[in-house]
Amino acid sequence: MGKYVLRRIAYMAPTMFAISVVSFVIIQLPPGDYLTQLASGLRERGEPADQAYLDALSARYGLDEPMPVQYLQWMKGILFHGDFGMSFEWNQPVSALLADTLPFTIALTLGTLLFTWIVAFPIGIYSAVRQYSLGDYVATTVGFIGLAIPNFLLALVLVYLSRMLFGGSFVGVFSSEYAHAPWSVGRFLDLLSHLWIPVIVLGTAGTAGLIRILRANLLDELRRPYVVAGRARGMGERRLLIRYPLRIALNPFVSTIGWVLPMLVSGEVVVGTVLALPTTGPLLLGALRSQDMYLAGSIILIVSVLTVIGTLLSDLVLAWLDPRVRHQYR
């Protein structure tokens, strides 16, 4: 097992490298850079760009160096100083912007993942064990609706409904009275009262998908000879279900991290914007629009790395849970 962990971590290195290169290429991809953007902006406002000023900026951010050198400088800053470069638009270090938004984004993502699991697990089991029952049909229908409705639409509907039913605004993270207050129980409860909308919006599609997957997997497992064999040796139905088929059908739950994470991250861009959440999503969108490429590239880099780490964790948990994985990939 130790060797397996080591090897998997070693395998991550090339992936990480590829991600960083791709992120950097994305930064460099648009024609021109922030300076040309700045210059044209100045021109539009009728202020002639001061070439000396632009050159000074260019030298300061190393924009006139060849690409590989720029890449190395960028990586050096990230790895050794936690410095992701400057956001031109906000005129702040990228790391400071991320420190504001990333913790909340991670909390939201994990919360959504938990929501997905907690809802999908019992419904998936029920759907499989009582296949073709009324409950199964209901779960299936609701699941398909959840899959089919676009996130942003669901977000708008929920915001509208919550306003109609509970009054008050549920957009953003905190109500105005807690926005700048220090942490307290009241502030935390206020946070939770705002968080449920994005969690539901982000989690619905994943939950629906997971229910379908758990149902299909469990149905397969329920027909395996070892289930009949367990019954034939006198096991009770509930114990049999939990100990044998369910144990195997759990695998997709663990693997979800791998595919739910990227889905959440991309879904969060739209939902975060609609609900005005202080997450990385709206920040990324803004950065892409204004060609604030250091900010954009950094967000892409961090989100990708987090996804890779999440996938690694899910693989390790899978190996820990499933002896077949553990013993076959020693």
Place this chain on the structure above:
Amino acid sequence: MSEEPMSSAAGAVLAIEDLRTHFHTRDGVVKAVDGVDLEVSAGTTLCVVGESGCGKSMMARSVLGLIEPPGRVQSGAIWWQPDRGREGTNLATLDPHGERLRRVRGAEIGMVFQEPIAALSPMYTVGAQLVEAIRLHTDLSMGEAKDRAIAELTRVGIPRPEKRFDAYPFQLSGGMCQRVMIAIALCCDPALLIADEPTTALDVTTQARILDLLGELQEQTGMAVMFITHDMGVVAEIADEVAVMYLGRIVERACVDDIFASPAHPYTQALLESIPSIDGHRKSRLAAIEGLVPHPSDRPAGCPFHPRCRAALPGLCDVEMPDRHQLGPDRLAACHLYAPSVRENGPLATGRAEPVEAVSPTRPGSAVPRKKPGSVPGQAPGPRETTTADVDSDVRADADVEPLLTVRDVRVHFPVKHGLLRRAAWEVKAVAGVSLEIMPGETLGLVGESGCGKSTLGRAIVRALEPTEGAIWYRDGETGPVDLARLRGRELQPYRGKVRMIFQDPFGSLNPRKTLLQIIGEPLRRLPDGVRPDSSLPDRVAEMLRAVGLRPEYMWRYPHAFSGGERQRINIARALITQPRLVIADEAVSALDVSIRAQILNLLGDLQAEMDLTYLFISHDLSVVQHVCDRVAVMHLGSIVEQAGTDRLFAEPRHPYTAALLSAVPVPDPRRRGGDGRIRLDGELPDSSDPPAGCGFHVRCPYRREERCMSEVPSLVSASGDHGVACHHADELDLQRPSSAEPRARVSTGRDDGLVPSAER
């Protein structure tokens, strides 16, 4: 009254009365079990035989309430009385999910299944599953249960049980897993063991040892056994009583001697005739039962067997369901032939089948002409117009005939990757230096246990694999000799059509998304002078379908519409469409039921004569190999240990491994049960990544000697004529009577993997 009252006989632990298990599907009611009466007595073994789809498993599962929806036990009684002193229980009336039936399962009735590895959960160690079974029915603590579990593992002959306790099912062989299943089934000392085809998925040597084990355990515990099988050889080996089942009903019941000496029901007779017996006439046509078991939802009117019955009486059998007729004490047959009215009026005088009293030693019916199942319209011309029956093993003695294929010292090694950097740490020597010659027109058999490398060799010959070393010379008279082992990529294309393969698994080997036209026609397109899709392809596919006994219009259908036997015909058609010279049949009939197997073997024989084919017939089933092959090569651990003409090899095996394989084959004759001269191999095939030094067989060989066997690799020496054997002491061994030559005591071997401890006990 000919109808026998099924009172529960004295001593019967289980008495099934008129059991009906029906499945209520959308397309109507499927009567899987439709009126079964049976009894199993304490200490005896009842074998239930019949082809797949006859409802044997469903009957057995009904006993334990294991029928899943939409099926249910419709009516009938299952009287369970393990204890004479106590009153019996009708299991059929118990709630399938209830506590009472759950206590019967496992504690009073144990069950063993066909696929041992699949019947154990891969998520838990075998020890954990065994402990769980023990603790379900006893009050033992965790520690006590573990001690008991290890004792059980020892009892079923698992070596080093403390270590195996912590193994996962997928780390054990099928035979070991079946022992674990038996341990689980017997851990609470049940009064009845239901074994549902427990050895069908196993090798013949493993099967022999599992059957021995069941016999020993039955002797120790006095339990009753209900053993379900389709193999009449196994029946002869272990049964006391036999029940023959067809389409959900028992058609004949008798003691085992009567079944084999004078089978009464035409179905029993047909089943017995379709076995390629080791004593049978080689290369003759097998008496296959016509057609297939119909699906229970379209059960024929009258006697369900009448469409396939050669003795069917028109106007009677196809109209009226036959009664059960008592033919003697404990003997029943459900057939109109034994109705008093039919007997008197004498349609039997036509000699189509004989009632039980008149059965002569030779079985009736073999003289009855019947339709060939795979009959082919039109004779394909061929230079060799001989029938297969004429091809004797001596044909190849002609010195001037050159072999079609010469395999020279071929090795196939697979690297095993290991460690952090996945370097090739060692190699599995699947084929470790094999030389063979295959003469044009002959059938060479290649036999051995699973894992011995026979399939790998076959794949190397069709160049699905690249041999690591060695040469495969192919010469067919058109071109000079070509070394197939040296050709790469496109150079191989001309030979892809000349050397073809038939695969084992009729379900996995056909792409479900393609029509038969695409599947069968595909090899033609791959040839250099390939047929263009537009032109004559459908014609050639139609012709080929006809040749394998299928209708040409089937070419537009997909494989799922066909049964296992039909799919194997499709497989054969795909192999033969390129007009090959050499066909490698890799376990081509192993997955098939006995009657279907007979049909396919007959078809292969017919096609060999018509198309002038040469076969390399890879199989672990020695009775089949003996039936179809001219010569046989025996493979063990990647090497050929013995090679000879079929008759010679089966009459006088000279390698101890061959002798052991032969004695593991169940003989369909109960009188020769447990006969002398049995050799049971200790342990399983050694790991081919770490083969033992010296003779690869020495760790399992009962005749192992200190000198040479453990240090020197024996080479294949042609002793007399064509009979080659790779054994240092072949000349000194008397393998015909091993029990007298050597005591049966097992030699303790250096490797304790898989030792059978019964000798030590």
